[in-house]
Structures are given as C-alpha cells and as structure tokens.
C-alpha cells in the first residue's frame with residue numbers, strides 16, 4: 001500500500017466533499033473531485049467555486065474535477081463524501097475502479113436504513129477489495145474551507161493505515177487524530193445528528209440554556225449506552241467523533257440537523273427543504289438498533305416519534321420530563 005498518498009480522490013462534490021478536497025490540497029496532495037452531476041462540474045470548472053454547496057470558497061489549483069469515476073482509479077486513497085444512504089450505490093460503482101487495497105474513507109455520518117449497517121460495513125459489502133476507513137468529528141464544511149482550526153478523527157482497522165492517511169490529509173488548520181476504533185468513530189457521527197435535532201427543538205421552543213445543557217448531557221448518556229452495546233470504546237465516544245461533534249452540532253443553526261430541530265420546535269411548518277439533515281434519516285434505524293440490544297434512548301426515540309408524526313413536539317417534551325425518577329447513568 002502506498003504510504004505517501006500523493007493523489008487523493010474525493011467522490012461527492014457537496015459541501016463536505018468540496019471542503020475536504022481543498023483541505024487535502026492544502027496538505028499538499030493532488031486531488032480529483034468527482035460528482036455525478038455534469039452541470040455542477042461544468043459550473044465549477046468555469047468559476048472554480050462550488051456555488052451550490054460551498055459558495056465563496058475558491059477551489060485550490062491542485063483540485064481537478066471529473067464526472068468519471070474511472071478518474072479515481074489512479075488515486076492512492078479515496079474519500080467517499082456522499083450522503084449515508086447513497087454511500088452503498090457509489091461504493092458499489094467504485095468497486096469496478098479501485099485497485100485492491102485502496103483505502104476508501106467514508107466521511108458520511110449515518111447508518112444505512114434497511115440493513116442497519118454502519119458505514120464501513122456498507123463499504124465492506126459494496127467495495128470488498130478496498131480498505132474501509134472513516135473520517136468524522138466536529139467540523140463544519142464552511143469552517144474547514146475557511147481554514148479555521150478543526151480537529152477530526154480518522155479510523156481504520158489497521159492503525160498504521162489510519163496514521164498514514166491522517167498524516168497525508170492533515171495541515172496546521174486541519175488536525176487529524178488516528179484511531180483503530182472504527183465502530184466508535186462511526187457511532188459518534190451517526191448518533192449525534194439525531195440528538196442535534198432534539199437540541200434544535202429545545203432551542204426553537206425557547207426552553208432555555210439550562211434545558212439545552214441537560215439535553216446534551218442526557219443525549220450523550222444515550223450515545224454512550226448505544227456505543228457500549230455496539231462495541232465502541234468509551235475513550236472514542238468521549239472524543240472528537242462523540243462528545244466533540246455532539247457539542248458542536250447541538251449548539252448552532254450552522255448545523256442542518258439543529259436547524260431542522262429549531263423549525264420543528266417553533267412549529268412554524270418550515271423545514272429546511274433540500275438541505276441534508278442526516279439525523280432525520282438515521283433516527284428510525286438508530287432507535288430500532290437500540291431496541292434490538294435493549295438500549296434505553298428516550299431522547300432519540302422522541303425525535304423519531306416527532307419526525308414520524310406520531311406525537312407532537314409538546315407531547316414529546318412532556319413525556320421526557322415526566323419519565324419516572326431514576327439514578328443518573
């Protein structure tokens with residue numbers, strides 16, 4: 001396996017794919033940024049800006065653009081940066097292109113509906129010759145693109161692979177920690193999005209800063225319980241891709257998941273249409289997987305029930321506040 005990773009492919013030219021392409025370029029890599037959308041690529045070729053997803057940010061000169069997945073076949077590693085529910089389809093298409101042993105790093109935060117598989121499990125099935133890895137942590141695309149200081153975790157089964165990739169992609173403003181706790185990193189990223197919707201509901205309802213802090217703390221307890229049941233390490237969940245990303249995403253309408261929660265909390269009928277809120281897609285599968293292992297997740301369950309339209313926001317809040325008194329755990 002090449003350890004220098006001179007050439008990095010990025011499959012998916014949304015906000016995060018574009019920001020990561022620029023981050024890899026900043027780290028000195030040659031980058032190929034792929035999108036299935038020919039018109040989007042043509043517009044980016046002309047303006048060198050991804051106006052649809054990351055306006056105001058110029059693409060680095062070492063980022064080339066392509067609509068052909070074949071152009072990723074010569075890359076030393078590929079970042080897969082499409083929504084969680086689209087990851088199988090694109091990974092499957094990449095299976096026809098990637099040489100055996102190419103690291104394929106999912107940057108999506110979610111769990112596959114229908115299969116209840118975590119993202120690297122999806123990669124293993126859809127692109128079996130690749131080495132699956134995951135990049136996750138508190139990082140808004142616009143912050144990374146602006147060169148603001150950001151730290152994330154990159155995990156792979158072989159820690160040497162994770163370390164080499166982290167070295168290749170990192171720069172002073174984009175710091176990557178490496179890990180071999182793949183499961184912990186993917187659970188943190190997937191679960192926090194569901195809890196961020198709950199935090200947004202609290203914010204949108206005007207329940208106050210104390211309630212917001214309680215929500216984050218009790219939400220984190222749920223994330224820890226789920227993580228423990230599915231084999232994550234506690235130190236990963238208390239790190240960047242668990243607690244770190246939960247704090248970020250539960251704090252600001254810069255987060256699409258939080259913003260969705262705010263609109264639900266305000267009952268204003270506004271939903272950020274067209275904006276990807278992964279938590280809305282992960283909520284039901286997360287709750288089903290919690291049920292399968294007997295994990296208590298009342299906040300995630302309330303979010304799922306509100307999204308499904310089974311209960312109103314007021315009722316969901318009421319049922320959380322009137323749960324039987326219990327020991328803190």
Ligand SMILES: NC(=O)C1=CN([C@@H]2O[C@H](COP(=O)(O)OP(=O)(O)OC[C@H]3O[C@@H](n4cnc5c(N)ncnc54)[C@H](O)[C@@H]3O)[C@@H](O)[C@H]2O)C=CC1
Pocket residue numbers: 012013014015016017035036037053081082083084086089090107108109110139140141142275276278
């Ligand atoms: N935007 C952010 O700040 C961050 C996003 N992420 C994660 O990255 C993933 C992608 O998010 P964004 O880039 O923000 O979303 P986005 O909505 O900006 O872009 C998604 C991209 O995927 C493409 N796409 C959708 N379905 C596809 C398919 N079936 N085949 C090929 N391409 C497809 C779209 O055309 C679009 O270019 C999500 O899982 C998100 O949670 C993670 C960290 C930060």
Ligand SMILES: O=C(CO)COP(=O)(O)O
Pocket residue numbers: 109137138139140193196245248249254255256257258276277278
């Ligand atoms: O994952 C993110 C920050 O770490 C982005 O959050 P949203 O998808 O909620 O915008």
